[in-house]
Amino acid sequence: MGFRTYVLRRILHMIPVMVGLSILIFVISRVMPGDPVRLALGPEANIEQIEQLRRLMGLDKPVHMQYISYVAGVFRGDFGYSLLTRRAVAQDLKDFFPATFELTTLAMILSILLGVPLGVRAAVRKDSLEDHLNRVVALAGVALPRFWLAILLQLAFAYHLGLLPTIGRGPAPASQITGLYLLDSLLTLDFNAFIVSLKHIAMPAFALSVGTLAQIMRLIRASMIEEMRRDHALAARSYGLPSNLIIYRYLLKNAFTSTLTIIGLSYGFLLGNAFLVERVFAWPGMAFYGVDTLLAKDFNGVIAVTLVVGVAYAVTNLLVDILYGFIDPRIRYGEG
Amino acid sequence: MNPTGPLLAIQDLGIHMRTYEGRARVLNGVRLAIHEGETVALVGETGCGKSITAKAILGLLPPNAEIVSGSIAFKGRDLLRLSEEELHGIRGRQIAMIFQDPSTALNPVFTVGEQLTDVVLWQGARSATIGRRVTPEVRQRCLEILRLVRIPDPEGAFGRYPVELSGGMRQRVLIALALVGRPELLIADELGTALDVSVQDQILLELRELVRTGGLSVLYITHNLGVARLVSDRIYVMYGGEIAEMAPAAEIFRRQLHPYSQGLLAAVPRLTGTMGEGIEGRIPDYVNPPPACRFEPRCPFRMEVCRLQRPLLVEAERDRWVACHLHGSREDSGSGEESG
Numbered sequence: 001m002g003f004r005t006y007v008l009r010r011i012l013h014m015i016p017v018m019v020g021l022s023i024l025i026f027v028i029s030r031v032m033p034g035d036p037v038r039l040a041l042g043p044e045a046n047i048e049q050i051e052q053l054r055r056l057m058g059l060d061k062p063v064h065m066q067y068i069s070y071v072a073g074v075f076r077g078d079f080g081y082s083l084l085t086r087r088a089v090a091q092d093l094k095d096f097f098p099a100t101f102e103l104t105t106l107a108m109i110l111s112i113l114l115g116v117p118l119g120v121r122a123a124v125r126k127d128s129l130e131d132h133l134n135r136v137v138a139l140a141g142v143a144l145p146r147f148w149l150a151i152l153l154q155l156a157f158a159y160h161l162g163l164l165p166t167i168g169r170g171p172a173p174a175s176q177i178t179g180l181y182l183l184d185s186l187l188t189l190d191f192n193a194f195i196v197s198l199k200h201i202a203m204p205a206f207a208l209s210v211g212t213l214a215q216i217m218r219l220i221r222a223s224m225i226e227e228m229r230r231d232h233a234l235a236a237r238s239y240g241l242p243s244n245l246i247i248y249r250y251l252l253k254n255a256f257t258s259t260l261t262i263i264g265l266s267y268g269f270l271l272g273n274a275f276l277v278e279r280v281f282a283w284p285g286m287a288f289y290g291v292d293t294l295l296a297k298d299f300n301g302v303i304a305v306t307l308v309v310g311v312a313y314a315v316t317n318l319l320v321d322i323l324y325g326f327i328d329p330r331i332r333y334g335e336g
Numbered sequence: 337m338n339p340t341g342p343l344l345a346i347q348d349l350g351i352h353m354r355t356y357e358g359r360a361r362v363l364n365g366v367r368l369a370i371h372e373g374e375t376v377a378l379v380g381e382t383g384c385g386k387s388i389t390a391k392a393i394l395g396l397l398p399p400n401a402e403i404v405s406g407s408i409a410f411k412g413r414d415l416l417r418l419s420e421e422e423l424h425g426i427r428g429r430q431i432a433m434i435f436q437d438p439s440t441a442l443n444p445v446f447t448v449g450e451q452l453t454d455v456v457l458w459q460g461a462r463s464a465t466i467g468r469r470v471t472p473e474v475r476q477r478c479l480e481i482l483r484l485v486r487i488p489d490p491e492g493a494f495g496r497y498p499v500e501l502s503g504g505m506r507q508r509v510l511i512a513l514a515l516v517g518r519p520e521l522l523i524a525d526e527l528g529t530a531l532d533v534s535v536q537d538q539i540l541l542e543l544r545e546l547v548r549t550g551g552l553s554v555l556y557i558t559h560n561l562g563v564a565r566l567v568s569d570r571i572y573v574m575y576g577g578e579i580a581e582m583a584p585a586a587e588i589f590r591r592q593l594h595p596y597s598q599g600l601l602a603a604v605p606r607l608t609g610t611m612g613e614g615i616e617g618r619i620p621d622y623v624n625p626p627p628a629c630r631f632e633p634r635c636p637f638r639m640e641v642c643r644l645q646r647p648l649l650v651e652a653e654r655d656r657w658v659a660c661h662l663h664g665s666r667e668d669s670g671s672g673e674e675s676g
Contacts (some may be wrong), residue, residue, distance in 0.1 A: 240428030
């Protein structure tokens with residue numbers, strides 16, 4: 001199977017996943033206790049008003065019809081109206097999603113950039129004092145609740161040292177293209193705005209990344225140690241290849257394939273944990289919106305948030321699968 | 337002995353391994369020599385210490401191994417005394433090894449071309465830079481070596497991953513990887529054992545041709561006496577981490593001096609007759625080896641002395657060395673007049 005066929009198959013596999021996800025979310029939202037119409041209108045509303053809004057929102061139709069019209073709407077970019085913010089959900093998403101996407105993506109990049117080299121180093125120095133220390137710190141990193149770490153960081157860097165802003169995303173760059181402040185300020189070559197955005201995102205991104213970073217480090221360490229024991233590692237040494245080539249190219253590429261799967265999965269954890277970290281740092285992302293819509297039983301908002309998170313998760317894993325096939329030829333040939 | 341001395345001379349090599357069960361004495365006073373242009377086979381059962389001997393030569397012993405005695409002289413230099421850096425310069429370019437299992441000894445996530453190119457580019461280098469600069473000369477050298485090991489479509493194989501090649505082709509690639517640095521000594525560990533017998537024979541014969549035309553010295557490591565006879569000039573029989581017998585390949589088939597060699601040969605299945613007899617018992621415990629002769633518990637000819645005194649490797653007949661109390665040194669027995 002060629003690489004292109006492999007990628008195509010992976011993309012096709014995503015279709016049933018997305019259909020299943022949307023049905024699941026839709027059904028869950030409809031079986032949640034409480035009546036969104038009554039909640040939206042308040043205790044003063046009369047029966048007629050309630051019936052009218054119900055008709056307006058299409059809630060009087062059978063559930064499968066509601067689903068079909070909802071999906072049709074999503075394809076037009078119409079997620080319905082939010083009862084909470086009283087505007088189009090699509091607009092809400094446009095405002096809140098980039099903030100969360102920027103935060104989780106930066107956290108992911110941080111985790112990989114720090115976790116992989118630390119893991120390799122720990123594997124090379126297996127059983128040394130440094131290795132043991134690393135492992136203790138990594139274990140703590142996995143175990144420590146993100147919001148707790150977030151508060152500690154705020155205390156240290158914002159309150160005592162005054163190096164970084166405590167909360168918020170900072171001012172938006174002059175021109176918004178993607179809604180990602182870091183990217184936008186770079187694209188417009190506005191370096192001052194970039195620094196400001198970076199200062200704001202540094203703590204939340206780090207707090208969010210620690211768990212994933214530790215996980216990646218531990219995984220890379222374990223699979224590197226396994227790879228070092230393989231025949232091909234010994235063979236590479238017997239050919240007189242330099243050790244940096246063997247470790248960072250020959251073994252790491254093998255070790256990375258097993259870590260990739262986890263990276264895809266941990267993007268989901270990052271999205272989940274972002275909800276906590278966003279609270280602590282008052283980060284105007286999906287967390288605010290998601291939690292508030294949930295409490296207000298704002299159907300359209302809840303479904304949209306869940307759907308977007310689900311799609312982000314699925315797309316990340318698709319990318320991981322594609323990367324996987326790219327790195328490891330055995331995957332493409334259905335072996336190993 | 338060759339007046340210039342052997343290319344490789346292992347003297348009294350002793351290696352211990354730290355294991356959970358205790359200290360395993362896996363090599364006990366191993367002695368082995370390979371002269372220039374000579375092909376030597378080291379034969380023995382699985383676990384007798386053959387592969388450890390090979391890894392010791394290249395300085396690739398596992399971290400729990402400890403060299404307790406002896407020397408490995410290569411062109412007069414003791415490899416055991418060299419620094420890791422000096423060994424790094426020798427590996428691949430002076431001494432190379434063909435690995436045993438073609439399904440695990442190639443890196444699965446790099447193409448044949450990438451792996452060959454890296455060896456051509458970086459062999460012996462202190463460190464590699466990011467990216468490979470594959471000049472036409474480098475590519476030419478890789479294709480040339482693939483042609484030399486008779487890979488039918490070198491250009492095609494160059495861009496393939498190991499998983500896309502048959503076992504025989506992978507084994508040929510492993511040979512190419514070992515030969516590309518033009519080593520003087522080649523160590524072949526159980527070459528072709530993982531392959532079909534017909535493919536194995538073909539590869540062995542091809543390598544024998546390559547070695548003869550190239551004037552290489554080779555150490556074949558095998559459990560198969562038949563293979564050893566096919567490819568080697570001289571055979572060392574190893575048992576329990578010791579050399580039991582050494583003789584020219586043709587002669588050891590005519591008559592074996594050591595009881596273990598006799599058993600080993602009797603175990604080779606033949607087309608005529610039965611499956612072969614095999615030897616009673618199993619390889620010795622290395623943590624608590626038999627006190628004197630390690631083969632004594634399995635030996636059909638065991639005597640009182642075998643449990644008291646370790647038999648030393650002596651020249652029992654002209655060019656035939658054996659470590660067994662059944663055979664004395666030919667000097668001692670007075671038949672050594674011609675030795676001068």
